Amino acid sequence: xxxxxxxxxxxxxxxxxxxxxxxxxxxxxxxxxxxxxxxxxxxxxxxxxxxxxxxxxxxxxxxxxxxxxxxxxxxxxxxxxxxxxxxxxxxxxxxxxxxxxxxxxxxxxxxxxxxxxxxxxxxxxxxxxxxxxxxxxxxxxxxxxxxxxxxxxxxxxxxxxxxxxxxxxxxxxxxxxxxxxxxxxxxxxxxxxxxxxxxxxxxxxxxxxxxxxxxxxxxxxxxxxxxxxx
Amino acid sequence: xxxxxxxxxxxxxxxxxxxxxxxxxxxxxxxxxxxxxxxxxxxxxxxxxxxxxxxxxxxxxxxxxxxxxxxxxxxxxxxxxxxxxxxxxxxx
Numbered sequence: 001x002x003x004x005x006x007x008x009x010x011x012x013x014x015x016x017x018x019x020x021x022x023x024x025x026x027x028x029x030x031x032x033x034x035x036x037x038x039x040x041x042x043x044x045x046x047x048x049x050x051x052x053x054x055x056x057x058x059x060x061x062x063x064x065x066x067x068x069x070x071x072x073x074x075x076x077x078x079x080x081x082x083x084x085x086x087x088x089x090x091x092x093x094x095x096x097x098x099x100x101x102x103x104x105x106x107x108x109x110x111x112x113x114x115x116x117x118x119x120x121x122x123x124x125x126x127x128x129x130x131x132x133x134x135x136x137x138x139x140x141x142x143x144x145x146x147x148x149x150x151x152x153x154x155x156x157x158x159x160x161x162x163x164x165x166x167x168x169x170x171x172x173x174x175x176x177x178x179x180x181x182x183x184x185x186x187x188x189x190x191x192x193x194x195x196x197x198x199x200x201x202x203x204x205x206x207x208x209x210x211x212x213x214x215x216x217x218x219x220x221x222x223x224x225x226x227x228x229x230x
Numbered sequence: 231x232x233x234x235x236x237x238x239x240x241x242x243x244x245x246x247x248x249x250x251x252x253x254x255x256x257x258x259x260x261x262x263x264x265x266x267x268x269x270x271x272x273x274x275x276x277x278x279x280x281x282x283x284x285x286x287x288x289x290x291x292x293x294x295x296x297x298x299x300x301x302x303x304x305x306x307x308x309x310x311x312x313x314x315x316x317x318x319x320x321x322x
Contacts, residue, residue: 006251006280056304063297071292088292092300093307161282170283185283191252206252213276220279 048108052100059099063092066109070116076182077120079171087123091116117183121197124175131198132208133176161220169219177212184209238262243269251276 044065050058070091075084094115102111124131170178179198183189184205189197191205198205233242243262250257257263263270 006254006277059304060297060301063300067292067296068289071296072288072290075290076287085293085296088296089300089303093303096304096307161278161286163286163288166279166282166286181283185280186287188284202252203249206248210248210251210276213279216279217272217275 044108048099048102052102059096062095066112067092069109070112073113073116073182073187074120076170076186077117077179078124079173079178083123087116087120090123091119094119113187117197121179124179129175131176131179132200132204133174133211165220166216169216172219173212173215177208177215180205180208181212181216185213236261240266240269244272247273 044062047058047061047065051062067088071084071088074087074091075081078084078087091112095112098115102108105111121131170181173181176198180194183194183197184191191202191209194205195202200208233239238261240262243260243266247257250260257273258270263273
């Protein structure tokens with residue numbers, strides 16, 4: 001049975017290594033040699049146990065193991081460096097308060113990842129930002145709304161997307177579209193999980209993701225023209 | 231009434247696209263795409279964007295002094311022990 005060509009991966013898994021057709025930038029090497037924040041190992045289990053027992057040094061080690069993943073997640077979700085720093089701090093403060101309640105029902109990295117997402121969502125709710133963007137008119141887009149694609153296909157993406165252009169386009173998305181896009185396409189959550197987090201329907205999550213991708217397509221197709229004018 | 235997949239307008243196809251993609255089925259095999267280069271290009275672009283999102287976004291390093299802020303806040307909360315220097319907790 002044919003399946004979708006839209007890739008999937010489990011939440012908490014790191015992004016795959018870049019392959020052909022993209023312009024990757026090297027990832028920052030982890031501070032802990034050989035330790036991936038998303039990969040549980042015996043050493044981390046011991047550190048976790050000590051941190052749960054109140055060992056401050058062990059908690060600091062957990063921070064250094066997971067800080068990149070959590071900060072990157074916050075940065076993608078809010079699109080703002082200062083807010084991402086505050087939210088990373090809040091996520092680790094929450095972790096400190098709740099670490100004793102971790103029972104190992106899921107991987108620690110998955111649990112922490114979800115805790116951080118909840119911190120970001122709580123923050124956005126407090127700011128009064130809608131976690132689900134209002135539907136925008138689906139007419140041909142020129143004023144920022146995702147448009148239908150009935151025009152000439154003369155600006156189809158080439159398959160080679162500039163990383164900075166994509167990052168900028170994602171940061172410029174309305175909050176609701178950005179959240180759904182980040183949680184699904186970057187972090188690997190399924191629509192039913194996203195619907196639960198954002199308190200919306202599964203259909204709404206699918207619709208938000210689709211509109212996010214349409215807006216990104218518009219932004220990326222406009223990018224070469226903007227660059228050429230500069 | 232659902233439109234006939236073999237005789238759809240672009241609007242009808244694109245209305246169904248979020249559900250079609252979200253269902254995990256192979257949207258590229260939809261009959262409308264066999265005769266419509268516009269919608270074929272649209273789907274191809276959306277696939278490129280979804281793939282690029284996973285491959286291009288790097289893991290970013292937070293600022294070096296963030297741990298100091300966290301440690302300071304922890305100390306306020308529960309009187310944690312003496313602060314650790316940046317890097318002193320890293321595993322060698």
